[in-house]
Amino acid sequence: MLKIENLCKTYPNGTQALNGVSFDVQEGEFLAVIGLSGSGKSTLLRCINRLIEPTSGKITWNGVDVTAATGKEIRNIRRQIGMIFQQFNLVKRSSVNTNVLSGRLGYVPTFPSLFHVFSKEDHDRVKNNLDMVDLADKIDVRADSLSGGQQQRVGIARALMQEPKMILADEPVASLDPVLAHSILKYLEKLNKEFGMTVICSLHFLDLVHRYATRAIALKDGYLVFEGLPKEIDDAQFKRIYGKEAERIEVI
Amino acid sequence: MGLEPSQTSATRIINKLLPLLSILIPGSSQTLIKKTWRGISIFLITLILGYLVYWSYDNYEIGKAQINADKAFSWLLIPLVLFYLWNILDAFLLANNKKSSVLIAVLSASIILYVIGWSVTNVKMERLITRFDDARIVMKKLVNPDFFSTLQGEKIVVCGWDCLWDYSIARINGTESPDVFVSDNVGRIFGQKGTITAPTWTVLFGKATKNERIPGFETGKIVETIAIGLMATLFSTILAVPISFLGAHNIMRRIPGGTAIYYITRTFLNIVRAVDTVVWGLLIIVWVGLGSFAGVIALTIHSIAALGKLFSEEIEHIDPGPVEAIEATGGNFFQVIRYAVIPQIIPSFLSYTLLRWDINMRSATVIGFVAGGGIGFFVLETIRMGGYQQYAAALWAVAVVIIIVDYISSRWRFNILKDQPQKVDNIPTWKKVRNIVYIILGVIVFLYCWEITKINLKYLFDPGPTFGRLLKDFITIDLSTKVVNNVVRELIITTMQALMATTLGGILAIPFSFLAAKNLTGKSKFSAWIFYITRSVFNILRSIEALLYVAIFVFWVGIGPFAGMLALAITTYALMGKLFSEAIENIDTGPIEAVTATGATKMQSIMYAIVPQIAPPFLSYLIYQWDINIRMATIIGFAGGGGIGMMLSTFFGSLQYHKAGTVVLAIVIIVAVMDMASAKLREKFV
Ligand SMILES: Nc1ncnc2c1ncn2[C@@H]1O[C@H](COP(=O)(O)OP(=O)(O)OP(=O)(O)O)[C@@H](O)[C@H]1O
C-alpha cells in the first residue's frame, strides 16, 4: 500500500535527518516507528504526506508516486491520509465543531468553505466522529477549554473527517500521562482493527509498541536500523537502537 | 404535585410573552432573561443610532430621500428599522434558547455610522486625486527638507539633496560650483550660537547679572523638546509613586478610611487622564504663561494620572504571600510596604516609567502647539509662514529622536523584565566608578534640562491675570442651548473622525502587516528587503504624532475634518501595521500544518488556521487604537484638522472660558464613556 525507497532528507542547515530509508507498509498494519529523540521520526512521517519535501528517494502510495505529485494531486493524496500530532495542533480559539470540520477541507470547494458553509452530511459526520471519540457533548466549546486527552481525541475526530485509508500519528501520546496514553492508543487500535485503517505511529515507550503494534521499524541518526515484529526487539536490538548506555525501564 | 404543571405553563406563557416587551423597549426582554449586557447595549445603541439619524438629517440632510416636492425622509431610517426588527427577532430566539446571530445588527449599525461619518467628516476622496498636484508639491518639499542652503546671487535659497550631491561631485572633481552651507534652520532646530539670557550658573559665578543678554549657545527646539519630555517623566514618576499607594485597594484597605481615599484617588486619576496633555497645556498657560515650563507642567499632570493608574494596578497585583509573611513577623504598615511591597513592584514601575518616557517624548513634540515650547511651537510657526521645507526638517528631526527613544525605551524595558537574578555582592571597582560617573552625568543633564525648560517654581504661586476668571468660569460653565448644540455637533464630528480613521488605517494596515511579518517574508533575499522596507515605513510614520501630520493634509485636501481624519489614519496605519505584524509573527504553526495535512488549499488553511489565531489580537489592537484616536481627535483641530479642538482653541483664544469649560467637560465625558465601552468590548471578545 505504501512503499518507501531510499528516502533522504537534508535540512537547509545541513542536518541529515533521513539517510536512505526504505520499507513497505501493508494494508491493515499497525506500524510503530521508534527511535531516540532527533532520530528522524517526525521527519519521516511528514515526508510521507509531503509536509516536508524529501531531498531524494521515492514514495509510492497505492501505485501513485507521491514525490512527483503536484498541487491538486498532492492534496488528493493528503486527504486519504489522516494525521495526528503530538501537540494536537488545534486552533485553540475555535470551537471543537470548527476544528473537526476543518478535517473536511480537502473535500469541499474552496469558495463556500471560506464562508464556513458545509453540507448537512459534513455536519452529520462531525457528530458521528465526535461520538466515536466520546466527545459528543463538547461540540460547541472552545478547543482550549478541553484537557490534553480530550484535545487529542478532537485531533482524531478531525483526522476521521477525511475518511482516511491510513493514519499517521506523530508521537500522539507524548504530551499525555500514561493512563491517557492507553486510552488514545485504544482509539487508534479500534480504527485499525474495526475499520481496517492502516496506522503508522511513532512512539517513545517500548511497552506501548509491544501492546499495540503489529510491526515496528526503528531509526537511528536517520538510518533504518531495525524492521520486524515488536517481540523481536530483544536486549541486543534494544542497545543497537537506543545506544549502549540505555536501560530498559518499565512504565505501568 | 398539583402545582407543578400550572407553574411550568405559567413560565411558558411568560416566556412566550416576554419577547414582546422588546417591541416596546428595545433590549428590555433580553435584559430580563439574564442577558443583561446585551439588553442594555441594544437599548443604548438604539437610542444613539436613532438620535444620530435624526440629528444628521436635521443638521445636514444626510440620507435625504425625496418622495415628492414637499415630502422627504432620511433613508437611514431603513437600517434603523432593521436594527429594531432584529432586536425583536433576537428576543424571540433567545427566549427559546436558540442561537441568534448579530450579523444584521452589526451591518445596519455600521451602515448608519459610516454613512453619517463619511458626510460629517467631509470625506472627499476625489480630492486625493484632483489635488494630487498640491500633494506632489508638499511631498517634494518633505523629502527635501531645509538642511542646506546656497547663494543665488545675493539671496540665500534652500538647497535640496540634489544640489548637495552636485556640490559634492564638483568638489571631488575639483570643478567650480556655488557654495553650499548648513542652513539657519538647522541651527534653530538643533542649536546655534547667538545671544541668550544669562544662565543661572553664570549668575552664580558672578560672570553676568540676572536676565542679562549675553552671547552664548542657543538651545535648539528639538533639544528643548527632549528636555521637556525628560523633566516631565522624572517629575511625574516621583509624584505618581505616593499617589499610586493611595489608589491601591489592597494597601488602603489596611488603614481606617482608606477605602474612601482609594475611590477618590481613582476617580480623580481617571478624570485627569481623560483630558489630553494638549488641553492641559491650554489651561496651564493661563496659569504660568507661555513657554517650555507650561509644557513640562502639562505633560507632568497628564502623566501622573496615567502612571498613577498603572502603578496602582501593579501594586494591586502583587503576590500577597510576602505581605502575609512580614505581617506574621509583627511588622507594621510601613514595614510591610518597605519589605513586602516595594521589592515586588520596582521592575514593573521602572518599565512603566520607560514606557511613559516614550509617550512623553511624543507628547513633547506637540505640546508646543499650545504651550509655546519645543519643536511643536517651531512647527506651528513654519506652517503659518508656509515654510514647508523648514517644517519638513523639523519632522525629520522628530522622527530621528523618537525612533532612538523608542529603541532605547523598549530595549531597557526588555532587559528589566527579563528579570535575571543579579549578583549583588562584589561589584567590580570599574563598575562602581562607572556608576558614579553616571550619577554625575545624570545630575548635569538634570540641571541643564532645568535651565533650558526655564523651570521657575515661583510662577506656580503667581498665576496669570486671567487665571482667577478661568477657575470661576469653569465652575459656571455655559450650558445655553446654542453652545450645547454646537458642542454636540463638534463632538459627533470628532467621534466620527476617530471612527473613520480607525477603520481606514486599520484596513490599510492589514495587507501590509503580512509583508512586515518575519515568519512570512524575510526568507529569501528579495522578501527580506520587503520586510525591512515595510517595517521601516511603519516605524518612521509611527514616530510622528498625528497633530504634526495635519499640515500636510491641510495643504493637500484643504482645512477641515477630512484633513484631520487622514492624519489620524496615517498614525493608525503605522501603529496597527506594526502591532498586526507582530501578532502574525506570534501565531502557532501547528494548526497550519494540521490543516495542510488534511489536503486543504492555501486559501483554506489561511481561513481555518491563521485567521482564527490573528482575529482576536487584531480586534483588541483596533480597540486600543480607537482609544488613542478618540483622544487625538479632540486635539487635531489645533492644527486645522477640524473637530472639537478647533472650537476649544477659539474659545480659549478669545478668553471665553465659560464656553471653553463646556467643551472640556464634553471631552472628559466622551473620552470616559468611550474608555468604558472599549473596556467592555475587549472583555467580551478578546
Ligand atoms: N526544520 C528543521 N531544520 C533543520 N533541522 C531540523 C529541522 N527539523 C528537524 N531537524 C533536525 O533533524 C533531525 C531529526 O529531527 P526529527 O524532528 O525528525 O526527530 P524526531 O525523531 O521526531 O525527534 P523527537 O523524538 O524529538 O520528536 C534532528 O537532528 C533535528 O534537529
Ligand SMILES: [Mg+2]
Ligand atoms: Mg518528533
